[in-house]
Amino acid sequence: MIQRRTLLRAAALASSPLALAARAAAPLQELRLDYAYYSPSSLVLRRFGWLEEDFKKDGVPVRWVLSAGSNRALEYLNAGSIDIGSTAGLAALLGRANGNPIRAPYIFSRPEWTALVVRHDSNIKTLADLKGKKVAATKGTDPYLFLLRALHVAGLKRDDIEHVALQHADGRAALEQGRVDAWAGLDPLMAASELDQGSRLIYRNVAFNTYGFLNVREEFLANQPQAVRRVIAGYERARQWILANTTEAAKILSEEAKVSLPVALLQIKLRTDLSHPLPTAEHVQALQAAAPILLSEQLVRPGTDLNRTVLELVDTRFAAPLLARA
Template sequence: MKRRSVLQWAAGSAAVTALPSVLHAAEPLKELRLDYAYYSPSSLVIRRFGWLEEEFKKDGINVKWVLSAGSNRALEYLNGNSIDIGSTAGLAALLAKANGNPIRAPYIFSRPEWTALVVPKNSPIKSLADLKGKKIAATKGTDPYLFLLRALHTVGLKRSDIEHVALQHADGRTALEQGRVDAWAGLDPLMAASELDAGSRLLYRNVAFNTYGFLNVREEFIQQNPQAVKRVITVYEKARQWIQANTTEAAKILSEEAKVSLQVALLQVKLRTDLSQPLPTQEHVKALQAAAPILLDEQLVRPGTDLNKAIALLVDTRFATDVVRRT
C-alpha cells in the first residue's frame, strides 16, 4: 500500500474511532448533578428556591443535588463522576488538580474565613508553638487541613511534629468538645457553633490562609455543556446578589439546613463570608501560588509537580466574565 493510501486509511480510521465520542458530546444534557454544602450559602439558597430546577425545566433537564460534607467529599464525587459541579476551597481544588482530578474552576462562590485552629474553652494551649506533640483533628484534603499545615509552618513545625487525627469536620468538632483531641482545624458553621455553644476558643486565625470558595466543574462536562455551565454560573450570580441584599434571610436558610442556631448562621454569613469577588482573576491565581509550596513541602503532591501549571489549568476565566457583567 502506498504511503498516501496508508495515511488516508489511517485518517479515515481515526475519524471512525472518534465518531462515538463526537456523538456522545452532541447528546443533549438530561441531568445536571451538583452539590450543596453548608460552607457555601449560595448553594443552599439556590436549592431552597429551586432556581436551577426552574432554569433547566424548559429543556427537560433534571437537577440532582448531593450534599458535600467537605471539600474532600466534593472532590471525590467530581473525580468519581458522581457530580458535575462541586463546591470546594481553592487550595483543596489545586491539590486535587495536581494529583490528577480533571476539574476546572470557572466561578468563585465566596471569599470566606471559614477555618481557624480551635481549642477547648479551658485549654492551656496559648500559641501555635504549644501544639507540638498534640492531637489535632482535621479533615484531609480540605482547607482546614491545609490551613493547619500552613499555620504550623509559621512557627517552624511540620505535620510530623503533631499527631494528626483524621476526622470529618463534624466528628472533629465532637472530638474537640469531648476532650479526645487537643485542637481542631474547624470549618463553619460547625466552628461558629462550637464557639458560641461550647465556648471553644479560636487559637489561630489568618484570613489570608483561608483560600477562596471555588465552584469546580469536571473538564468533560465543561467541554460538552459549556452553555449549561454558563447558566449555572448565572444562577449562582443571582444567589450571590440575593444574599447581599437579604443577609438575614440567607442566614435563616443556613440555620435551617445546617441545624444550627440563627446566631451561629449570622456569624458565618455576615461576618465571615465575603461575596464581593465572584470572578476568577489573577488575585486567585496569586493566592494559590502563595499557598502552593505547602503541598510540596508536606509531600502532598509528587516531587517535581509543576504547581504553577496546575493553577493555570484550574482557574478558568472564560465563563464568569460575561455573566457577571450582564447581571
Template sequence: MKRRTVLKYTAASFAAVAAPSIARTAGPLKELRLDYAYYSPGSLVLRRFGWLEEAFRPSGTEVKWVLSAGSNRALEYLNGNSIDIGSSAGLAALLARANGNPIRAPYIFSRPEWTALVVRKDSPIRSVKDLKGKKVAATKGTDPYLFLLRALQQAGLKRGDIEHVALQHADGRVALEQGRVDAWAGLDPHMAASELEGGSRLLYRNVAFNTYGFLNVREEFLAQRPEETARVLAAYERARRWIQANPTEAAKILAEEAKVSLQVAILQVKLRSDFSHPQPDAEHINALRQAAPILVAENLVRPGTDVNRAIAELVDTRFARKLTAA
C-alpha cells in the same frame, strides 16, 4: 439598573462565553448532578428556591443534589464522576488538580474566613507552637487541614510535630469538645457553633490562609456542556446577589439546613463571608501561588509536579473576561 435586568444580563453574559472552539455534545442533558454544602450558602439558596430546576425545566433536565460534608467529599465525587459540579476550597481544589483530578474552576462562590485553629475554652494552649506533641483533628484534603499545615509552618513546626487525627469536620468538633483531641482545624458552621455554643476558643486566625470557595466543574463536562455550565453559573450569580441583598434570610436557610442556631448562621454568613468577587482572576491565581508551596513542602503532590501549571489549568477566567468585556 434594576435587579431583574441585572440577573437577565448576567445570565446572557455567562451564556455568551461558550467559545465556538469548545466541543459540544448533541441532544439535551438528561441529568445535572451537583453538590450542596453548608460551607456554600449559595448552593443552599439555589436548592431552597429551585432556581436551577426552573432554569433547566425547558430542556427537560433533571437536577440531582448531593450533600458534600467537606471539600474532600466534593472533590472525591467529582473525580469519581458522581457529580458534574462541586464546591470546595481553592487550595483543596488545587491539590486535587495537581494530583490528577480533571477539574476547572470558573466561579468563586465566596471569600470566607471559614477555618481557624480551635481549642477548648479551658485549654492551656496559647499559641500554635504549643501544639507540638498534641493531638489535632483535621479533615485531610480540605482547607482546614491545609490551614493547619500553613500555620504550623509559620510557627516553625512540621506536620510530624503534631499527632494528626483524621476526622470529618463535624466529628472533629465533637472530639474537641469531648477532650479526645487537644485542638481542631475547624470549619463553619461547625466552628461557629462550637465557639458560640460550646465556648471553644479560636487559637489562631489568619484570613489570608483561608482560600476562596471554588465552584469546580469536571473538565469533560465543561468542554461538552458549556451552555449548561453557563446556566448553572448564572443561577449561582442570582443566588449570590440574593444573599447580598438578604443576608439574614440566607442565614435562616443555612440554620435550617445545617441544623444550627440562627446566631451561628449569622456569624458565618454576615461576619465571616464575602460574596463580592465571584469571577476568578489574578487575585485568586496569586492567592493559590502563595499557598501552593505548602503542597510541595509537605509532599502532598508527586515529586516534580508543576504546581503553577496546575493553577493555570484549574482557574478558568474565560467567564470573567467575558463579563469584564461586556
C-alpha cells in the same frame, strides 16, 4: 493497507471539530451538582429551586448531593458522580495536581471559614503550644492545609503534632469531648462550637483561607458549556439575593445545617465575602503563594509544576462575559 487507511480516516473524522461539536451538542440528561453548608449560595439556590425551574423547560432533572467537605466534593467529581462541586481553592489545586480533571470558572465566596480551635478550658494559647498535641483535621480540605501552613508559621512540622484524621463534624465532637486537644475547624461547625460551647480560636489568618471554588469536570465543561453558564447564572442570582437578604439567607443556613441563627449570622455576616465572583489574577496569585505547602508536605509528586497547575485550574475567562452583563 486500504483497511488501515479507512480506520485512520474514520479516527480523524471522529476527532474533527465537527464531530466534537456534534458530540458536545448531545442533550444533557441530568444536572448533578453539590450543595454544602460552607457555601450559602448553594443552599439558597437549592432552597428556591431556581435551577430546577430553569432546566425544567428542557426536561432536564437536577440532582443535588451534599458535600460534607472539600474532600467529599473532590471525590464525587473525580468519580464522575457529580459534574459541578464546591471546594476550597487550595483543596481544588491539590485535587487537580493529583489527577482530578477539574476547572474552576466561578468563585462562590471569599470566606474565613477555618481557624485552629481549642476548648474553652484548654491551656493551649499559641501555635507553639500545639507541639506534641492531638489535632483533628479533615485531610484534603482547607482546614487541614490551613493547619499545615500554621504549623510552619510557628516553626513546627507535621510530625510535631499527632494528626487525627476526622471528618469536620467528628472533629468538632472529638474536641468538645476532650478526645483531641485542638481542631482545624470549618464553619458553620466552628462558629457553633464557639457560640454554643465557648471554644476559642487560637490562630486565625484570613490569608490562609483560600477562596471558595465552584469546580466543573473538564469533560462536562467542554460538552455542556451552556449548562455551566446557566448554573453560574443561578449562583449569581443566589449571591445577589444573599447580599440583599442576609438575615433570610442566615435562616436558610440555620435550618439546613441545624445550627442556631446567631451561628449562621456569624458565618454569613462576618466570615463570608461575596463581592468577587469572577476568577482573576488575584486568585491565581493566592494559590501560587499557597502551593509550596503541597510540595513541602509531599502531598503531590516531587517536581509537580504547581504554577502551571494553578493556571490550568483557575479559569479566568469562561464566566467573564456572563458576569460583565450582570
